[in-house]
Amino acid sequence: MKSIKVFAPATVANVVCGFDILGFAVNEPGDELEMEMIDTPGVNIISIEGDEGKLPLDPSKNTVSASIISLLKKLGREDVGFNLKLKKKMPMGSGLGSSSASAVAGLFAANELLGKPLSRLELLPFAMEGEALACGHGHADNVAPALFGGFTLIKSYDPLEVIQLPVPKLFCALLYPHVDVPTRDARQIIRSKVLLKDAVTQWGNIAGLVSSLYTHDxxxxxxCMKDVIIEPIRSILIPEFDNMKELAMGNGALGFGISGSGPTVFSLFKSKENARKSLEEMQAMLNKLGIDSNIYLSEINEKGPVIL
Known part of the structure; x- marks a missing residue:
């Protein structure tokens, strides 16, 4: 096999109370990548669609290519090269793991064409390198669910340990308001110290949320989808956050929160109809305020990247 086309999913990181340690993948949106293996060494970005010209074509500066370059070096396969055509089918800077999806798509495709020398777990550090290039911090709560699918828990970073969690039947409603909340800015406003009582509350919510996935409770x-540390601060960057949360909960949402560092917000539902109604009402409210938005409705993605 000399060429391949793959899809890698968007992700919801943090999942309200699980800052930097919890995440899950969704079926929509995501990125598509066409890759051709060539005999000439080097990774070449032939084209990028859907990025409005914002992403660099320099292979050393782009998440998708830089991850692959690192992989080839590690495997001692710098004798081969790849031509890449990336289709960004999701908004960038949205809190939906855009850079993670690109990195995962590239690594998954390259690993397939090279004969699967590495497991998905072994690919994870390379994906984290790409994430660090994109946003300055190589956390795994986006790249792990994008790579494995489903819900993932980052038990530790040193050593890196990832636990895949059960996936109950859920519908995820995503709304991306067209406002700018850079990841670096969203991290900088977080308090460096928290009260012990808040930490204890947060630990209880994280443990309870993980338990609920196992028991389908x-x-x-x-x-347990409550955050007393991060969300109260970050939510001020997202217009109408409290009103959107009220609409979602009023339509039967199990919980509502910020996807990654925002500005996308997400809510989880048992009912697909209620999820759709909630999205339509939130989007209509933002429209009246002159704020455009994208909406997505998806089940939890349990496969991660796939060959198209």
């Missing part, structure tokens, strides 16, 4: 899941 939707009521428990809803009670």
């Amino acid at each position: 939707y009521d428990l899941l809803g009670r």
Whole structure:
């Protein structure tokens, strides 16, 4: 096999209370990548669609190519090269793991064409390198669910340990308001110290949320989707956050929060119809305020990247 086309999913990181350690993948949106293996060494970006010219074509500066270059060096396969055509089918800077999807798509495709020398777990550090290039911090709560699918828990970073969690039947409603919330800025406003009582509350919510996934206890899941540390600060960067949350919860959402560093917000539902109604109402409210938005409705993606 000399060429391949793959899809890698968008992700929701943090999942309200699980800052930097929890995340899950969704079926829509995501990125598509066409890759051709060539005999000439080097990774070449032939084209990028859907980025409005914002992403660099320099292979050393682009998430998707830089991850592959690092992989080839590690494997001692710098004798081969790849031509890449990337289709960004998701908004960038949205909090949906755009850079993670690109890195995962590239690594998954390259690994397939090279005969699968590495497992998905072994590919994870390379994806984290790409994430660090894109946003300055190589956290895994986006790249791990994009690579493995489903819900993932980052148990530790040193050593890196990732746990795949059960996936109950859920519908994820995503709304991306067209406002700018850079990841670096969203991280800088977070407090460096927290009260012990807040930390204890947060630990309880994280533990309860993980337990709810194993037991499929939707009521428990809803009670645990609360953040007393990060969301109260970050939510001020997102227009109408409280009103959108009220609409979602009023339509039966189990929980509502910020996807990654925002500005995308997400909510989880048992009912697809309620999820769609919630999205339509939130989008209509923003439209009246002159704020455009994209909406997506998806089940949890359990496969991660796939060959198209």
